[in-house]
Amino acid sequence: MIDPTRHHTAPNNYTHQNAPTQFVEAAGIRFAYRRFGAGIDIPLLFFMHFTGTMDHWDPALTDGFAQDREVILFNNAGVSSSGGDVPASIEEMAQHAAAFIDALGVKKLDALGFSIGGLIAQQFTMDRPDLVRKLILVGTGPRSGQGMASLTPEAQNIFGAKYDPADELWLRVFFTPSERSQAAGRKYLERQRARKENRDPLPNEKVAPAQLAALQKWGAPVKDPYAYLKKITQPTLVVNGSNDVIVYTVNSFILEQNLPNAQLILYPDSNHGSQYQYPELFVEHVSQFLKG
Amino acid sequence: MIDPTRHHTAPNNYTHQNAPTQFVEAAGIRFAYRRFGAGIDIPLLFFMHFTGTMDHWDPALTDGFAQDREVILFNNAGVSSSGGDVPASIEEMAQHAAAFIDALGVKKLDALGFSIGGLIAQQFTMDRPDLVRKLILVGTGPRSGQGMASLTPEAQNIFGAKYDPADELWLRVFFTPSERSQAAGRKYLERQRARKENRDPLPNEKVAPAQLAALQKWGAPVKDPYAYLKKITQPTLVVNGSNDVIVYTVNSFILEQNLPNAQLILYPDSNHGSQYQYPELFVEHVSQFLKG
Numbered sequence: 001m002i003d004p005t006r007h008h009t010a011p012n013n014y015t016h017q018n019a020p021t022q023f024v025e026a027a028g029i030r031f032a033y034r035r036f037g038a039g040i041d042i043p044l045l046f047f048m049h050f051t052g053t054m055d056h057w058d059p060a061l062t063d064g065f066a067q068d069r070e071v072i073l074f075n076n077a078g079v080s081s082s083g084g085d086v087p088a089s090i091e092e093m094a095q096h097a098a099a100f101i102d103a104l105g106v107k108k109l110d111a112l113g114f115s116i117g118g119l120i121a122q123q124f125t126m127d128r129p130d131l132v133r134k135l136i137l138v139g140t141g142p143r144s145g146q147g148m149a150s151l152t153p154e155a156q157n158i159f160g161a162k163y164d165p166a167d168e169l170w171l172r173v174f175f176t177p178s179e180r181s182q183a184a185g186r187k188y189l190e191r192q193r194a195r196k197e198n199r200d201p202l203p204n205e206k207v208a209p210a211q212l213a214a215l216q217k218w219g220a221p222v223k224d225p226y227a228y229l230k231k232i233t234q235p236t237l238v239v240n241g242s243n244d245v246i247v248y249t250v251n252s253f254i255l256e257q258n259l260p261n262a263q264l265i266l267y268p269d270s271n272h273g274s275q276y277q278y279p280e281l282f283v284e285h286v287s288q289f290l291k292g
Numbered sequence: 293m294i295d296p297t298r299h300h301t302a303p304n305n306y307t308h309q310n311a312p313t314q315f316v317e318a319a320g321i322r323f324a325y326r327r328f329g330a331g332i333d334i335p336l337l338f339f340m341h342f343t344g345t346m347d348h349w350d351p352a353l354t355d356g357f358a359q360d361r362e363v364i365l366f367n368n369a370g371v372s373s374s375g376g377d378v379p380a381s382i383e384e385m386a387q388h389a390a391a392f393i394d395a396l397g398v399k400k401l402d403a404l405g406f407s408i409g410g411l412i413a414q415q416f417t418m419d420r421p422d423l424v425r426k427l428i429l430v431g432t433g434p435r436s437g438q439g440m441a442s443l444t445p446e447a448q449n450i451f452g453a454k455y456d457p458a459d460e461l462w463l464r465v466f467f468t469p470s471e472r473s474q475a476a477g478r479k480y481l482e483r484q485r486a487r488k489e490n491r492d493p494l495p496n497e498k499v500a501p502a503q504l505a506a507l508q509k510w511g512a513p514v515k516d517p518y519a520y521l522k523k524i525t526q527p528t529l530v531v532n533g534s535n536d537v538i539v540y541t542v543n544s545f546i547l548e549q550n551l552p553n554a555q556l557i558l559y560p561d562s563n564h565g566s567q568y569q570y571p572e573l574f575v576e577h578v579s580q581f582l583k584g
Binding site (some may be wrong): 265 | 577
């Protein structure tokens with residue numbers, strides 16, 4: 001029997017492939033999560049991308065980090081194995097995440113947010129600076145970022161097409177058309193499919209529209225849109241691909257230029273999922289950043 | 293007696309502090325250089341910044357890299373202990389560098405260019421793709437880069453002021469006004485002053501105007517200015533500070549976006565000399581890049 005309130009540094013022998021899905025109740029929502037790895041006394045909390053579940057994380061990353069720290073994956077409200085409904089704002093998503101973390105009893109963490117997860121991680125950090133030691137923002141952008149008021153034309157095209165098998169969608173979302181990037185993409189898909197037992201159910205049909213509405217509110221033009229970034233004083237690592245067509249790469253540059261304490265890394269010949277194209281390098285860079 | 297034609301992997305016990313200044317004749321010029329370190333079979337060649345000599349390199353970097361590879365420092369034509377005159381174009385500077393390397397008998401190298409040295413390293417790589425395995429461009433920019441048609445207003449102000457001691461100029465050129473950056477700057481100056489014997493003479497009064505003329509030709513507006521970057525197919529690492537006021541940071545982003553195979557790293561709260569502000573992190577990042 002796993003005790004979800006155990007101290008977060010308690011070692012466990014689980015990996016991405018066999019960590020059980022656990023549940024904790026908070027703010028009236030039953031949150032699904034997985035914890036594995038041990039070592040450094042600060043867990044790494046992952047914020048998932050648009051329509052993703054815990055199974056969409058790359059085990060090369062999660063197990064990579066779990067070598068010397070605990071990682072926590074979760075589905076936010078309304079997504080897959082979690083209860084409740086997806087709210088239509090980033091702010092509410094961040095509140096749900098904070099309720100979940102408080103219910104776990106975690107007092108300090110490092111946060112890694114990818115795409116929409118990076119927006120939530122920014123908001124979460126502003127709401128609860130006490131909780132966040134360091135922040136990693138991958139394939140994401142600022143409020144009113146370039147091309148963020150709606151899906152980009154490229155994203156509309158990519159998300160609007162049919163794929164067989166359906167998860168080959170991610171070859172186009174995360175990787176460039178180059179042979180090398182597509183080959184890396186196929187390896188990512190293999191890794192991501194490797195967990196066979198107790199996979200998360202795919203999100204229901206209400207998830208994408210609600211997340212999209214939240215994305216568009218965040219991306220809508222406002223006056224002095226980047227001023228809020230000055231409030232995020234945690235050391236931050238911003239990472240993206242050189243050619244992100246889902247959240248344009250320039251948004252990562254804008255984040256770095258406006259955050260008070262941010263490092264930027266852009267990888268060559270890569271799209272929205274650069275961290276899955278260069279998983280070893282990414283784990284090395286992030287580990288350096290977290291220990292530095 | 294040191295044989296300048298020795299195979300470049302021959303180990304030696306010299307460091308930044310005691311490596312003798314050696315000389316080799318090429319293209320009618322007597323080039324001054326220093327070589328130290330050993331290990332990996334490919335030396336790292338350093339291209340120096342505006343008005344700098346071999347002594348302006350940070351031993352935290354050069355000795356850091358010399359742990360597992362040979363490093364080669366040199367003064368280009370007309371600078372300090374080298375003979376000849378500084379030519380008024382980047383193209384001629386690159387030709388001089390190639391003549392020097394050919395005279396050493398080096399057949400393959402990694403190149404690290406800083407500021408004007410980064411321009412020369414780009415040209416050198418285009419001229420002699422056979423010589424260059426990987427390229428590192430630090431605090432530099434593309435042809436016709438933003439603010440590169442002349443010294444930036446900030447650079448004019450910084451280079452136009454008086455300093456006592458004179459080398460405190462570099463506190464303003466390389467570091468931001470923040471307390472943390474200035475403290476790092478003072479440590480850099482201490483490291484840079486630590487070599488006591490056989491220091492390079494300061495460059496004569498013809499160096500700055502000639503280098504400036506070359507910079508301005510490179511920076512002048514031309515049609516489709518970034519197209520040439522497609523010719524540099526070597527894996528390239530572009531590094532800069534978040535707030536470079538000498539060669540604006542955006543130029544590093546432009547380089548990364550237009551080079552076919554480039555990674556970008558920008559460091560927080562840093563100016564033109566970010567690699568001297570974060571020397572250990574920089575050596576780690578570059579070493580990862582060189583081994584990858």
